[in-house]
Amino acid sequence: xxxxxxxxxxxxxxxxxxxxxxxxxxxxxxxxxxxxxxxxxxxxxxxxxxxxxxxxxxxxxxxxxxxxxxxxxxxxxxxxxxxxxxxxxxxxxxxxxxxxxxxxxxxxxxxxxxxxxxxxxxxxxxxxxxxxxxxxxxxxxxxxxxxxxxxxxxxxxxxxxxxxxxxxxxxxxxxxxxxxxxxxxxxxxxxxxxxxxxxxxxxxxxxxxxxxxxxxxxxxxxxxxxxxxxxxxxxxxxxxxxxxxxxxxxxxxxxxxxxxxxxxxxxxxxxxxxxxxxxxxxxxxxxxxxxxxxxxxxxxxxxxxxxxxxxxxxxxxxx
Ligand SMILES: *[C@@H]1O[C@H](CO)[C@@H](O)[C@H](O)[C@H]1NC(C)=O
Ligand SMILES: *[C@@H]1O[C@H](CO)[C@@H](O)[C@H](O)[C@H]1NC(C)=O
Ligand SMILES: *[C@@H]1O[C@H](CO)[C@@H](O)[C@H](O)[C@H]1NC(C)=O
Ligand SMILES: *[C@@H]1O[C@H](CO)[C@@H](O)[C@H](O)[C@H]1NC(C)=O
Numbered sequence: 001x002x003x004x005x006x007x008x009x010x011x012x013x014x015x016x017x018x019x020x021x022x023x024x025x026x027x028x029x030x031x032x033x034x035x036x037x038x039x040x041x042x043x044x045x046x047x048x049x050x051x052x053x054x055x056x057x058x059x060x061x062x063x064x065x066x067x068x069x070x071x072x073x074x075x076x077x078x079x080x081x082x083x084x085x086x087x088x089x090x091x092x093x094x095x096x097x098x099x100x101x102x103x104x105x106x107x108x109x110x111x112x113x114x115x116x117x118x119x120x121x122x123x124x125x126x127x128x129x130x131x132x133x134x135x136x137x138x139x140x141x142x143x144x145x146x147x148x149x150x151x152x153x154x155x156x157x158x159x160x161x162x163x164x165x166x167x168x169x170x171x172x173x174x175x176x177x178x179x180x181x182x183x184x185x186x187x188x189x190x191x192x193x194x195x196x197x198x199x200x201x202x203x204x205x206x207x208x209x210x211x212x213x214x215x216x217x218x219x220x221x222x223x224x225x226x227x228x229x230x231x232x233x234x235x236x237x238x239x240x241x242x243x244x245x246x247x248x249x250x251x252x253x254x255x256x257x258x259x260x261x262x263x264x265x266x267x268x269x270x271x272x273x274x275x276x277x278x279x280x281x282x283x284x285x286x287x288x289x290x291x292x293x294x295x296x297x298x299x300x301x302x303x304x305x306x307x308x309x310x311x312x313x314x315x316x317x318x319x
Contacts, residue, residue: 031148035127040119042150047128050111051135055105057243062136063199064103064201069133069299070195071102072126074182075161077302079154080125083108083315086159087091095161102177105316108132112315125315130299131182137295140198142246145262147299152309155318166260168205175263182301184294190267190276191290192298197250199243201260203229208260217264224259239264247272251281 019061036043053063072082075093083105086092094102108129113125127149138144166178180191191218206230209217217225228237239260250264256276259265267273280287 001147013095018046023269029031031150031300031312033080033146033148036119036123039122040115042118043115043290044057044131045229047111047113048133048135051107051132052113052139054107054110055136059140060199061104061245062140062244063195065129065133066105066134066195068102068108068200069129070192070233071165072129073161073298073301074166075164076154076156077304078126078130078151079301079302079304079309079314080129080151080315081154081157081161083125083156084318085316088318090157092157093162094157096165098229106135108315109129115314121311121313124151124153124311126153126303126309126310128315132249134295134299136293137246138295138308140244140246142197143288143292145296147296150303150306153312153315154304154309166263168201168263169208172266172273175266176272182210184297185291186273187276188294188297190273190280191287191294193264193267194248194250194280194287194291196239196261196264197242197246197248198239200238202233203231203235203237204233206237206260207233214265216259216262221258222258226281248280248284250286251277251287255281308310 019241029266036050049110051065068082069078071093072080074079075178082093082102084092084094085199086095108125111128111132112123112125115128130151131149134147157193166175170178175189176186179192179302185190203225206225208214210222210229215221225237228235237260241252242249253259254265254268257268259268276300280290314319
């Protein structure tokens with residue numbers, strides 16, 4: 001009797017150990033390309049169709065989706081914390097002043113709804129956002145790249161965390177340091193900054209350059225910026241000449257001292273990053289290659305596993 005109990009106990013502990021090993025190895029592997037192959041094989045297709053439809057109606061939302069992924073991943077990891085709405089007792093990340101140019105929340109909501117209709121409770125908002133940003137890059141003419149899935153949605157979203165967002169006043173060494181702390185190389189920094197091939201900046205984020213007469217701005221381009229700002233702080237200036245096309249025009253603009261943000265122009269001013277800017281301005285293929293590599297790295301920042309997060313039913317609130 002006692003021996004049988006011992007055998008049972010041993011067997012149980014062996015089984016528990018095996019479970020632990022399986023859990024450990026899937027934790028080490030974490031994300032995978034085929035994560036939804038069995039549980040929601042149409043997830044990628046649903047995201048792609050939904051993003052394409054939305055961008056057809058409003059191409060300017062491509063920049064919004066890419067920026068949203070960056071804001072999500074840089075704060076608290078790629079865990080859809082940026083998507084949570086504020087509640088009575090919590091002010092969320094999205095209500096920080098730094099959120100102003102974030103647009104496209106409705107695309108994520110609609111996509112989530114469609115996916116829930118097909119495979120409820122399976123696909124995380126964090127994965128949807130990572131896929132949507134990827135599809136936006138491609139839709140606008142940029143590179144296509146695979147991203148692994150399996151992120152869980154986080155439970156924390158606090159306005160105070162957004163102080164870790166990078167201000168447009170940063171110079172190259174500050175950018176390199178801030179990204180370096182998260183495992184990015186200077187090359188990654190320059191490639192990722194190329195996301196500014198899409199979208200606009202508001203006057204409030206570059207008007208300081210006009211006041212200090214920043215010598216890194218071409219003088220006729222400074223006039224253009226001043227003209228934009230004459231319409232107020234919220235007036236928008238395209239970040240390059242082709243604001244809805246994913247191309248390397250942004251890097252050409254930096255070479256001509258026509259970067260809109262100080263932090264963008266700083267990458268051309270610094271001897272550490274200037275050659276990278278020149279390389280991308282000369283060779284768009286090179287930019288696309290390094291960009292997709294850096295984006296895949298970005299989309300894996302501090303992802304949460306099943307015990308650290310959940311699969312939200314609605315992207316704007318916790319389950
Ligand atoms: C999730 O990650 C945390 C921190 O690395 C770890 O302690 C926990 O065991 C992991 N949970 C699962 C289910 O893998
Ligand atoms: C962004 O934050 C401001 C407060 O700084 C808030 O009024 C606004 O609603 C937020 N925008 C979005 C899209 O959440
Ligand atoms: C970048 O800014 C920091 C902080 O203001 C300053 O200490 C540093 O000298 C600047 N670096 C360059 C290359 O301008
Ligand atoms: C452009 O970059 C790609 C990728 O790095 C490289 O294979 C190609 O040879 C480059 N083309 C030119 C003209 O330098």
